[in-house]
């Protein structure tokens with residue numbers, strides 16, 4: 477793919493901060509590639525460099541070295557050319573609490589000369605049509621967050637950047653935001669969403685990049701990033717010990733877990749049931765176990781401290 481096929485690409489991106497104990501690396505030679513269209517999850521533990529990367533892309537923080545492009549344009553140099561195509565929610569925007577959601581949007585729409593009818597469209601896109609006439613101060617956190625997204629959508633950005641958009645939301649709020657992101661991607665836009673909660677992003681992302689201590693650990697379609705890590709099959713059988721022997725003899729990797737077996741690294745349940753069946757062992761449960769991003773993440777990072785400050789190398 478050429479550089480213009482990416483909504484975002486970075487090369488050798490690096491940022492250090494001066495701290496009490498000298499300089500530490502926040503972003504370390506990061507090569508990030510976000511394809512055009514779809515939801516891209518930008519994942520890493522707290523302090524792993526996600527916000528710093530986003531702020532560099534938006535021209536809010538200066539990189540020490542490296543290159544960044546948005547839709548093929550070098551940033552920050554060519555940010556003015558591309559900024560109209562980018563909507564970012566990095567901090568909660570300020571709305572008037574005593575005005576309705578719609579009035580707040582009307583004011584913003586007028587300020588940027590948005591076309592007539594745009595406010596209705598963005599209320600619809602964020603699932604707020606029914607609540608547009610309610611005052612902002614009565615909104616739930618999830619609705620406030622969606623109004624922020626609606627405001628960003630007024631200028632019809634091709635790329636949306638959300639930094640931890642579900643922070644502080646309850647499960648219903650998280651579900652709503654996820655639905656909104658999916659809808660935006662289905663309209664052909666690119667959504668970059670950062671999160672330290674992998675399960676949240678796994679459900680909505682098409683592709684992901686995982687970082688730890690400012691470094692890229694894995695990237696690609698969610699199915700590939702997870703799929704490379706061996707998933708297993710959970711097997712319920714009346715005689716687990718004998719079943720284990722049969723499967724091990726066939727070369728499979730088997731663990732006994734109580735009354736169940738976990739067959740690691742085997743993704744074909746049919747082969748397992750055939751092996752057991754031909755040995756007179758009848759399977760009462762056969763469930764492929766998907767490896768979640770959480771376990772991929774722990775495997776890749778090897779520890780939960782990858783958000784911690786690294787020394788300058």
Ligand SMILES: Nc1ncnc2c1ncn2[C@@H]1O[C@H](COP(=O)(O)OP(=O)(O)OP(=O)(O)O)[C@@H](O)[C@H]1O
Pocket residue numbers: 493494495501502520521522523524525526527528529672783784785
């Ligand atoms: N303005 C700053 N001055 C000094 N150090 C900073 C500054 N901003 C971030 N850092 C440090 O840089 C590292 C990366 O922080 P960053 O906020 O980019 O991570 P993050 O992945 O977005 O984390 P979180 O999920 O907590 O937002 C951390 O060690 C952080 O303490």
